[in-house]
Amino acid sequence: MSEWKRICAISDVPVLGSRVVHSEDEGRIALFRNSADQVFAVRDRCPHKGGPLSQGLVHGTTVTCPLHSWKIQLDDGQVVPPDVGCVKPFPVKVENGEVFLSL
């Protein structure tokens, strides 16, 4: 059963930046915050060659992978065409300035 876990305060994630979360079961998860203060979480592994997405540039609701610039849609984990693939998204929510992840 998945449960909501408190991760950090939203202010701990830089705007247009990320934090890396490590979970026993899921491994590295990338937590992003965009300029509209939306928060997203996806597995920190690019479907191309495993690049750490947490280290990419965030724009809109997308991150550009630091290794070869694939673009990944953060809300559903889908890769932006012409590339194809997807990465696992994790449910996140923000309540009273606290970020929760469902694992």
Add this chain to the structure above:
Amino acid sequence: MRKQKLVMVGNGMAGVRTLEELRKIAPDMYDITVFGAEPHPNYNRILLSPVLAGEMTIQDIILNDLQWYADNDITLHLGARVTEIDRRNRSIVATGKDGQPITVDYDRLLLATGSTPFMPPIPGKDLPGVISYRDIKDTDEMIDAAAKYQHAVVVGAGLLGLEAANGLALRGMDVTVVHLSDWIMERQLDRTAGKMLQAALEAKGMKFKLNAQTAELVQGESGRVCAIKFKDGSSLPADLVCIAAGIRPNVELAEKAGIHCNRGIVVNDTLQTYDPRIYAVGECANHRGTAYGLVAPLFEQAKVAANHLAMYGIGRYQGSVTSTKLKVTGIDVFSAGDFSGAEGTEDIVLHDPGMGIYKRLVLKDDKLVGAVLYGDTKDGAWYFQLLKDEQDIHDIRDNLVFGNSHLGDVGHKGNSLAASMPDTAEVCGCNGVCKGTIVKAIKEQGLFTLEDVRKHTKASSSCGSCTGLVEQILASTIGGAYQPADSNNKAVCGCTDHSHGEVRKAIRDNKLLSVADTQKFLAWKTPNGCATCRPALNYYCLSTWPHEAIDDPQSRFINERAHANIQKDGTYSVVPRMWGGLTTPDELRAIADAAEKYKVPTVKVTGGQRIDLLGVKKEDLPAMWEDFAKAGMCSGHAYGKSLRTVKTCVGAEHCRFGTQRSMDLGVKLEKMLFGMWSPHKVKLAVSGCPRNCAESGIKDVGVIGVDSGYELYIGGNGGIKTEVAQFFCKVKDDAEVMEYGGAFIQLYREEGFYLERTCHYLERVGMEHIKKRVLEDEANRKALYEKLLFALQNYKDPWAEIFEDKSGGIHRRQFEIIKV
């Protein structure tokens, strides 16, 4: 607010492109209604030639299918001709497919009615079997006739006429081309090239009759045309006559509505007609006296018109230089610019009849103003670029006619390769894209620009070394429709229409201090830009307003945020600075200790005279830096668009040949430039004598000691395309090296476009420009040098800044992992 109504007349290439651009930037602004007299959705008219030649089908050339109009919420009336514009009431009247009138109101009207073929007033021009070559209907009729009849005559040996003749010949007809002038394609080719082309086409079975004045078209018994008679009394049998005698802007509708027309609907730089609510784009428009007949300029117009319709109001269309290519398989002809040989021009001609090669370059004041190429057109795109950029070619003049591949020794631009490459050949080594994939994408997706190809295939989107090759493939696949963007005006990326130059200027003129401010000021189309524009904007703000602009770490590539180089497995590499390549036992010990303490898997000597620790975990970086700081070491910026290394040789300090103390000067230069951000990385070298052991000849700034002082070289590059540095000047001592070298670097920092190395910058602005600013103008040189020193004042080693940041600030936080 009520949505505005936009009505478009003419459903062709220029008009629909305008709508595409408009939907991209202002998707919800207008209710759009389109009237097209043809019964087809928008198709690629250019490709009617391959359709006639049997190389493609009509299905292949549809650009926007009906679904596209539906998806974009566009009301489409096909087979409906607009007959009237009521400007007072702002409405139009059309005759629908069923003959019924349709009336629609508009707030803005877009005229994109194209051209109509010119029909000379020859008796018999209205007979069955006499057609023009403009649309799908004409093409179908020709295909039909080719199946039934034998003799075809094409009137007019321009691009269109020859492509028609070629297609008809390929479909088995006996084709004669009749032409008024002395040689064929006289508007695009000079006499020599025209004659060579004629011979090649004759070898393919086509016949020509030049200096021929048509007197009449003769009706046969069936009622169809059967022959063509000339003024000299001769005649030829003809079951099909295709008239390709030129086109006329289609202005009928506009003229009737009282809109000012003069060989086209007259428009201003925002593509508005005399009535500002009414725009005109495409072949029907006359801009500054020119009505264009090729798609590339029309697409530029479309972009500006869309921009203005969206009320951005910033783009202006300023006219285009066009180039021509004939799309007849196996024959290569290219021409661009003005080759009439007017006063003050000089010709460079290379003519090898045996090889079937002819090249004529027309120069004026050390600039290329025209080019005609026959047989070997692989350098066409390159010449065209030189021409459009108005680049000074003085320095390359002696080899100019031999083409681009003869200029450098490593010539990776690959211009000579494209045509002869097999489909399976790899074009883009970074993304593994082969030629076939690119050609297929261009054809199937209807791509016209380098950006499009990048987006759809990724080819040339990484290191960019294959850009030239991809442009070549584009040019050879879509022919004359390809228009290389002129390098000064290319948009930064898809998030904006502004070029690097315009962005730099806006930042300077309006004192924009941050990425976000700049995006807001210039009405960026995306919420936060993208990985291409943000780092560029951040650099432009920082370099224009040192100590005032607000650095945005989130707009920097990860390497510049983590102050180390990301590796393929997500770990990092760390390169401490070794000033001028010098080190000490203590430093080496500190490196050895760190390597052991942090279990560094690989320690390597770099190509830049220092040591790299590869495979460090990101979490360990701050601690490792702290250890280095204690040993007196700091960041080597092996990761940044910044000063990298100053390579030195041992020099007069030790070497028996040394004339100058190169290590000394190297260290001084490196300390001076420490922490400098620049458009791209910057590398220097100092050699103690002309034996040049520090390889100064391939550095951004190379210094070579000679007996009487130093020689300075600039714009060298040892990377993707090896570029030898050019001699800049001779100076007398260390202080002058720093001043002259520093001034050049500052000029590059102020004028360079992001990701432009000094060699590309130099190529763009020309050596003359740099000499004027730095050598000839002493006050300016000193000012540049001052500005450089000012910008670099109080720079703090980024490693120290991060590990000292104990407050748990953003710097520090990015290195810590949250465990759950």
